[in-house]
Amino acid sequence: MKKFGFGFMRLPTLPGGGEGDIDYPKAFEMVDYFLSQGFTYFDIARGYMEGNCEAAFNKCVAQRYERDKYVLTDKLTVDYFKTREDILPLIENQLKVTGAGYFDYYFLHSVSRLTYPKFLSCGALEILRPLKEKGLVKHIGISYHDKSDFLDEILTAHPEIEVVQIQFNYADYRDTGIDSRGVYETARKHNKPVLVMEPVKGGILSRLPERAMAVISELNEELSVSPSRGSSPASYAIRFAASFEGIMMVLSGMNNLEQVVENTSFMKDFVPLNPREYEALEKVNEILKATDAIPCTNCRYCTSGCPQNIRIPDLFACLNSKRSFNEWGSEFYYEVNTASGGKASDCIDCGQCEDACPQHLEIRSLLREVAEVFEKKEEENGN
Ligand code: SF4
Ligand code: SF4
Numbered sequence: 001m002k003k004f005g006f007g008f009m010r011l012p013t014l015p016g017g018g019e020g021d022i023d024y025p026k027a028f029e030m031v032d033y034f035l036s037q038g039f040t041y042f043d044i045a046r047g048y049m050e051g052n053c054e055a056a057f058n059k060c061v062a063q064r065y066e067r068d069k070y071v072l073t074d075k076l077t078v079d080y081f082k083t084r085e086d087i088l089p090l091i092e093n094q095l096k097v098t099g100a101g102y103f104d105y106y107f108l109h110s111v112s113r114l115t116y117p118k119f120l121s122c123g124a125l126e127i128l129r130p131l132k133e134k135g136l137v138k139h140i141g142i143s144y145h146d147k148s149d150f151l152d153e154i155l156t157a158h159p160e161i162e163v164v165q166i167q168f169n170y171a172d173y174r175d176t177g178i179d180s181r182g183v184y185e186t187a188r189k190h191n192k193p194v195l196v197m198e199p200v201k202g203g204i205l206s207r208l209p210e211r212a213m214a215v216i217s218e219l220n221e222e223l224s225v226s227p228s229r230g231s232s233p234a235s236y237a238i239r240f241a242a243s244f245e246g247i248m249m250v251l252s253g254m255n256n257l258e259q260v261v262e263n264t265s266f267m268k269d270f271v272p273l274n275p276r277e278y279e280a281l282e283k284v285n286e287i288l289k290a291t292d293a294i295p296c297t298n299c300r301y302c303t304s305g306c307p308q309n310i311r312i313p314d315l316f317a318c319l320n321s322k323r324s325f326n327e328w329g330s331e332f333y334y335e336v337n338t339a340s341g342g343k344a345s346d347c348i349d350c351g352q353c354e355d356a357c358p359q360h361l362e363i364r365s366l367l368r369e370v371a372e373v374f375e376k377k378e379e380e381n382g383n
């Protein structure tokens with residue numbers, strides 16, 4: 001299996017439509033190209049694409065390809081069950097909605113100190129065991145969002161967990177808040193193959209500020225990089241993650257055909273990073289840390305529970321764009337995002353979003369910064 005997978009969480013959407021209004025002709029093209037290049041792995045979850053992800057997978061892949069042409073991972077998310085009795089019918093429904101017949105991998109989704117007690121008290125892993133015996137789930141795994149010590153506890157108590165999906169990218173590798181390196185090393189200590197999510201940190205590592213881009217350009221010139229090797233910032237970020245020992249798969253939530261064409265070109269005959277490339281990424285990382293960007297990955301776990309309907313990651317993106325690139329359009333996008341959702345200052349401090357955030361961001365305090373930057377200006381203009 002080639003070690004690059006297609007995450008179905010940022011599929012193209014119809015112009016003016018919401019996240020769930022998938023542009024199927026475009027999505028078909030992306031899937032067809034991905035499979036035509038010899039890649040097979042898809043990652044889905046019930047909550048992605050405003051709840052339409054599993055049905056989209058059925059339409060894009062299961063109805064159009066034989067079952068042996070793809071490998072599929074689906075997940076059990078705590079938001080979709082209340083009691084132990086809910087879990088089996090939920091998984092049966094996921095099998096039906098995806099049309100996949102069986103799951104190659106089935107993960108407990110977004111495991112952390114917050115969600116794990118519910119998985120445990122509802123006996124989620126016990127329920128998966130007989131499904132595995134019946135061949136409906138081939139392998140059991142977890143997608144993980146917490147520190148290494150807690151992962152160690154979980155993997156020690158549950159050796160039946162076969163694979164671990166983690167957030168891993170060059171910006172988070174040494175970040176003590178995210179503990180990417182520690183989590184990776186813990187999974188490997190338990191001999192678990194590792195799957196990587198967010199290799200480009202929700203797009204942050206693909207849109208580098210000018211000074212960081214100059215480092216990449218210099219590198220490409222020096223190495224006379226051919227396009228099939230990958231020369232974009234995203235290509236280096238994906239290859240960084242894939243270069244580590246024990247990485248089974250690097251996932252990308254691709255949004256258009258160009259991304260699929262580019263990513264498959266350099267992951268087809270994958271070449272690990274060389275020392276000069278590592279050195280350049282170190283430099284890029286130093287520049288990024290100095291720009292003070294909010295490390296939000298746009299996973300959107302925070303938005304569904306917000307009583308004020310604040311488009312939290314979009315407002316953070318506006319602030320990042322203003323800080324990193326001094327981008328003129330960020331004020332405009334702030335207005336667009338707050339026209340269809342609450343303003344940063346509408347936050348009522350309930351804290352739900354912070355409980356849901358896998359990056360452990362202090363969302364409320366960051367929203368105050370957002371309001372300070374964007375809403376002061378509005379007040380001055382008398383809006
Ligand atoms: S703390 Fe603010 S942003 Fe977070 S969920 Fe509550 S109202 Fe929404
Ligand atoms: S604030 Fe946290 S939960 Fe919300 S989108 Fe960003 S990283 Fe995800």
